Amino acid sequence: MLALLASFMNQTNLWATTYHQILQNHQNPSEVKFWLDALKWGKAERLGPGRVRVELSAPNPYYANFINTTFKCEIESAVAQVLGEACEVAIEVGDATPIDEIALAKMPLAPPIETSHMEISAAIDVKPRFIQNTTSLKSVFDHIDQNLTFDNYIVGPSNQFAYASAFSTAEKPAVQFNPLFIYGPPAVGKTHLLHAIGNHIKTRNPHIRAYFVSAEKFVNEFIESIQHKNPGDFRAKYRENVDLLLIDDVQFIVGKDRSEEEFIHTFNTLHSMKKMIILTSDKAPKDIDGLEERIRTRFEMGLVADIRPPEIETRIAILKAKAEQDDVYLPDDVATFLGTYVKDTVRNLHGALVKLQQFASLTGSEITLDLAKQVLQNSIPEEGQEYTVEMILNAVCKHFAIKMKELKGVSRAKVFALPRQISMYLIRRYTNLGFREIGLIFGKDHSTAVHAHQKIESEIETDLELKRNIEAIREQL
DSSP: OHHHHHHHTTSHHHHHHHHHHHHHHOSSHHHHHHHHTTOEEEEEEEEETTEEEEEEEESSHHHHHHHHHHTHHHHHHHHHHHHSSEEEEEEEEOOOOHHHHHHHHHOTTOOOSSOOHHHHHHHTTOOGGGOOSHHHHHHTTTTSOTTOOSTTOOOOTTTHHHHHHHHHHHHSTTTSOSOEEEEOSTTSSHHHHHHHHHHHHHHHOTTOOEEEEEHHHHHHHHHHHHHTTOHHHHHIIIIISOSEEEEEOGGGGTTOHHHHHHHHHHHHHHHHTTOEEEEEESSOGGGSTTOOHHHHHHHTTSEEEEOOOOOHHHHHHHHHHHHHHTTOOOOHHHHHHHHHHOOSOHHHHHHHHHHHHHHHHHHTOOOOHHHHHHHTTTTSOOTTOOOOHHHHHHHHHHHHTOOHHHHTSOOOOHHHHHHHHHHHHHHHHHSSOOHHHHHHHTTOOHHHHHHHHHHHHHHTTTOHHHHHHHHHHHHHO
16 A cells, blocks of 8 residues: 555546545535635645645635545545555635636636727627627616625525535636526525626626526517517527526426527527627436436536525524614524524515515514514414424325325325325424425425425415415414
């Protein structure tokens, strides 16, 4: 083994072998590959019998910190597998890489600020008629919300990778990967990240022509272009007159044949010109029903990052940040109370806080724990009451008069499927389990649990029978 180490010492072979081992070990290689590609080999040295130290360098402090906190243990484990000896990895900040500087200089996303409009047009391969004055340059940012930035995005374990990927994209658009695909259930912060990327790039280079659009609006604009017989204007807008395209809820395009075709051509054109494409969806590309293989492969050719519903610590941090933003005093016990029981989405967290703030303002009351319990009594369990998975499943079985094996079975008959979806909804709402854990209870994957929760949540206010069923089950509990 000593000879093996000696042969590797100060050579990139050790890092190449370790790199391959990490990808083999990691459940989602594309996640870790993006960060590993930013690292450079430093050196290896012996610390003592059976122990070595490996030094790697990251391009900036942000990379170094993220890799240290997220992937350091994986790197140490992989080196240990390769050498058969314990390893200590040190990740330092290195000098800027010439390759990155050259790539940034050549980026079509970054024409120099001190240029004429004609020079900008030439730099980004756009016909001059699309950039006529300063007003038209500014108008491309009309759909980017300036209030949604990286600075006011609350980061936690559930969204750390997506945040880091988005920030890296904003720092070096289209240099390392393209597109960036962010997925997760509704109202967990995907749209915020799209706007944050646009704002960050806009701050660094005001001449970048960025465009934020929902997939629904993209489809509607395309339909209108057909109706008015001006598809050329639509294509010019999305293919020639944009450097950064941010599309929200891209799954909406699926199944709309002509819109899909138009989207593919738009994607191909922008990608070939090294223009940055950033997409969000409620599901991973492989889980989007009806998605054509040719589109799925395009979605996955860059970096895919997921966001999960926030855990309790992140929920509390979001509440306190929102209260601070609104200049409202939110006691710690109230923030903890809300963060514990309002679990579904960031939007619901904000909604609960706004409801509490408005009630306190209208009544002249101070925000207290008792007031929070009074205002939100219909949305949370009673004080001291804890619902377990077993309690919820038993209550559902009793209410619908079905057996546990039928509730957890595979039958898609409504008499079993609806109770199963209600169970998933209630478990998510009243326990600390995530969608993956909930799916496992029923032998399903997390996307099934997400779908069940979204379905019940969206229908409970309009379907009176469904609402009565759920209230009856809660009364049993």
